Amino acid sequence: MTVHNNSNLTYYVLHRRPYRESSQIVDLFCERQGRFSALHRVNKKQPALQPFTPYQMQFSGRGDLKYCQHVEIYYPSIYSTPINSDNTDTLEGAANRLPIRLPIGNSSVKGQSLKGRNLYCGFYLNELIIRLTWKDEPQKELYQVYQQTLIGLLQLDNDMQSEPLLRRFEFHLLAALGYQYNWLQDSECRDIQPEQFYSFDPFAGFNLITAHTHGGSAVQRFPGHAILAIAAEDWQHELSWSVAKNIARLALNPLLGDKPLASRELFKKL
């Protein structure tokens, strides 16, 4: 039996489903391996693995599906000395040029669990990762953003504030999937003008709407000043929230296909 010692990695559970009598197949997320599956033996006397909690664990077994062993909850230091808006640029590579700063405070959230509607947000993040990322593909940046988003959600007391956090995650996820948008220039490399209106093409970015290219009534029109506000991470006006949300949806929809996101149902009231 081989035991793989990845003791410095922290894993999050994205989803778990029962397997045989006393095991679960867990979908895990870590920076080195991205999303992958493993088996976990359920011991009724111990709490089951929970989503949104950071774990350290080791893996044993020869087959493709390894068993999680020595599972322990482990809070990395980021939970007690959280990121603030100034050091989000520790994210490496291109993704750090994405807009949307982390609008969170500085309180320690070690040991806390997501509450209220922020739980729905957590399910939403997990569903997006499961639906859109490839298995066994390293996701260093996305993992960091996921962790920061969870910490941000833990720090929020008002669930309305979760919107910019979710948008930030969505745009980073899109970047990780190869869709990175230019928020300062349109698809023809002209600067976005505050007084103009733009349409959004998930594969090309922003297109200026002119008298010739209004494209019919079905096209959503986004004011240039709202796009620039998002680029400048200015979340004061609700307009930028709704514009960011609509753009994120337009970008995600072709990737999600016909099957709607189940976690969005939770946000609808019965």
Place this chain on the structure above:
Amino acid sequence: MAMKLPAALQQLIDSFQILPGVGPKSAQRMALYLLEKDRLGAERLSHSLQQAMNKLDHCQSCRNYAEAELCPICSDTQRSTDSLCVVESPSDVLALEQGVDFNGQYFVLYGHLSPIDGIGPGELGLAALKQKVESLSIREVIVATNPTVEGEATAQFIMDMLPESVVVSRIAHGIPMGGELDLVDGGTLNHALSGRRVMS
């Protein structure tokens, strides 16, 4: 090569294997035991199985198992309609009935919200819960779903869906009776600390 068994015996062994925790070996043991040692008991078992499958359905009011339209708890007029306890499974009702002195109503969800698995408000009968709370003018809804993230999300959804006039409470989480503090995980400790009570 596997030995050829009489078809009826093979079928009996196969049938036992649908039970949780029963593999081919134990299924074979059970089948042979009934044949050799307790044919009368086997008759009873087959009769009870038949009866249960024919007669038991979900209670119209709480979704627990019932022979009639209402289960014995829902048809008991002595029970209070002040409070209602929401649980994930019929075994939770049994645990509460056997373990504590709760004299109110129940509602069984048969699971918890789990969007990725396609279990949403509809699958849990939450519309029926809302209707029950309203028609019985229930004052307090105690959400006793398991302390998992899905159980918490379910509790939150129930709170959001019920009118503000209804008090929605959540069962306490913390250190189990007879447990030891240093063996308890961080999440539970956190719940126990944040849900602490002043002694007086």
